[in-house]
Amino acid sequence: MSIKATMIVDKDFKIGEVDKRIYGSFVEHLGRAVYGGIYEKDHSTADPQGFRGDVLELVKGLDVPIVRYPGGNFVSGYNWEDGVGPVEQRPSRLELAWRTIEPNWVGLNEFMDWCKKANTEAMMAVNLGTRGPAEARDLIEYANHPSGTLFSDLRRKHGYEQPHAIKTWCLGNEMDGPWQIGAKTAVEYGRIANETAKVMRWVDPTIELVACGSSSLHMPSFPEWEATVLDLTYDNVDFISLHQYYGNPSNDSANFLALSLGMDSFINTVISTADYVQAKKRSKKKINLSFDEWNVWFHSNEADRKLDPWQIAPPQLEDIYNHEDALVVGCMLISLLKRADRVKMACIAQLVNVIAPIMTANGGAAWKQTIYYPYMHASLFGRGTALVPLIQSPKYDAKDYTDVPYLESVAVHNEEKGEVTIFAVNRNLEESLGLEVDLRSFGGCTLIEHIVLENDDLKAANTLEAPDRVKPHTNGNARVDGSKIEASLSKASWNVVRVKLG
Structure with missing residues (x-):
């Protein structure tokens, strides 16, 4: 073994508590995310409401704590009233964000029913594009007020006696983007977001609110947008959002695996901007981050350009993910954990079919994409306290970043279970990487398992015909001696090393 990395983890060197909501996801009325994804009334596994049972089981396997809905770009032209009441009386609409037809077979109440079945909560977005x-006041009254008013009683008339008690709300979506219906300047958005936040809190003071940050770190107005928006909304919001997608259109895998360094910088810049506004206002309140759209997205771009408009649930944004995509998703998950002190919510976009860890065939099977696995491992084993990783690793230079560490890693201490989990990606495409982890402050420990996701073909993907071509195994070679872990991380691999303390 020619290269080695070391990592020291101390239980007192804490980044912060991991809010389980960083393992959230996203279901937008886009492509086959809803129709043909979570909902397909004629499917053999569908329940009486039309929700696919096979998809529900895969979602439950991820232990998703929160799901953003109904958009996304979709929400900026959406009338929520279209999706409630008797289904046969709901209108079909031209959906301008994605140029489809929205039949409104699924709306707020059905989605809340699905959330209960999936053991998750809703992160609801309000339309600040055309509305x-x-x-927004009417919607939260319908969703959260008990009874005795026009919209709360309308919900009861629709068969939902008890309020949905939706806690988390997004104030619009990507309002800085020229592609957005009703796009706004930072001042225009900040003013309407603040006024919307006020009336929503007057209806339900218990809610949390997310203001729109920049649509990506590449927006020309970033981070001035965040500074202006927070200056106008600071007292009435709890989170600022971040969105970022990565791709590999030039087929430069070494550079692709380095892109999460940009995510680190993006997060740190937004934190700095939020803290600047806090200082400017001399406020004791700290704004946290909601990274409510993130993923790899580029494979489907060419196919999407060829789709005919005005279809119901066409196959849009259906990226088929390969092994290297899973490694990038693993690096992005580690980036979120490395700032768990401030990133308190995040949503992999999206959940089913649309740039998603789960794929389905209409009328057929559902299967796990490659990115399902690092997402699942982080969600299942990344609960507790994120710890500062003191890493020494050999590095390489890529097209966009220099000094890229081959080892990308973080540790999470679950005190309740008496476990420490190490998440690690070896970015080296040619060689294995020796890893030594020093858990000196924890005393003795024993190995629970070493999970590895590896494949000799970076472009290997899971498909309907071969759903298990890329999947993890538990035959990793990690060894534990007292408080030391030693392992050899295969080239281009995602690793989960779990140890029991004591």
Whole structure:
């Protein structure tokens, strides 16, 4: 073994508590995310409401704590009233964000039913593109107020006696983007977001609110957008959002695996901007981050350009993910954990079919994409306290980043279970990487398992015909001696090393 990395983990060197909601996801009325994804009434596994049972089982396997809904770009032209009441009376609409037809077979109440079945909560977005404070007020009254008013009683008339008690709300979506219906300047958005936040809190003071940050770190207005928006909304919001997608259109795998360094920088810049506004306002309140769209997205771009408009649930944004995509998703998950002190919510975009860990065939099977596995491992084993990783690793230079560490890693201490989990990606495409982890402050420990996701073909993908071509195994070679872990991480691999303390 020619190269080695070391890592020291101390239980007192804490990044912060991991909010389970960083393992959230996203279901937008886009492509086959809803129709043909979570909902397909004629499917052999469908329940009486039309929700696919096979998809529900795969979602439950991820232990998803929160799901953002109904958009996304979709929400900026959406009338929530279209999706409630008797289904046969709901209108079909031209959906301008994605140029499809929205039949409104699934709306707020059905989605909340699905959330219960999936053991998750909703992160609801309000339309601040074509609508504003009045419609947001009506929606939260419908969703959260007990009874005795126009919209709360309308919900009861629709068969939902008890309020949905939705806690988390997004104030619009990507309002800085020229592609967005009703796009706004930072001042225009900040003003309407603040007024919307006020009336929503007056209806339900218990809610949390997310203001729109920049649509990506590449927006020309970033981070001035965040500074202006927070200056106008600071007292009435709890989170600022971040969105970022990565791709490998030039087929430069070494550079692709380095892109999460940009995610680290993005997070740190937004934290710095939020803290600047806090200082400017002399406020004791700290704004946290909601990274409510993140993933790899580029494979489907060419196919999407060829789709005919005005279809119901066409196959849009259906990236088929390969092994290297899973490694990048693993690096992005580690980036979120490395700032668990401030990133308190995040949503992999999306959950089913649309740039998603789960794929389905209409009328057929559902299967796990390659990115399902690091997402699942982080969600299942990344609960507890994120610890500062003191890493020494050999590095390489890529096209966009220099001094890229071959080892990308973080540790999470679950005190309740008496476990420490090491998440690690070896970015080296040619060689294995020796790893030594020093858990000196924890005393003795024993190995629970060493999970490895590896494949000799970076482009290997899971498909309907070969759903298990890329999947993890538990035959990793990690060894534990007292408080030391030693392992050899295969080239281009995702690793989960779990140890029991004591």
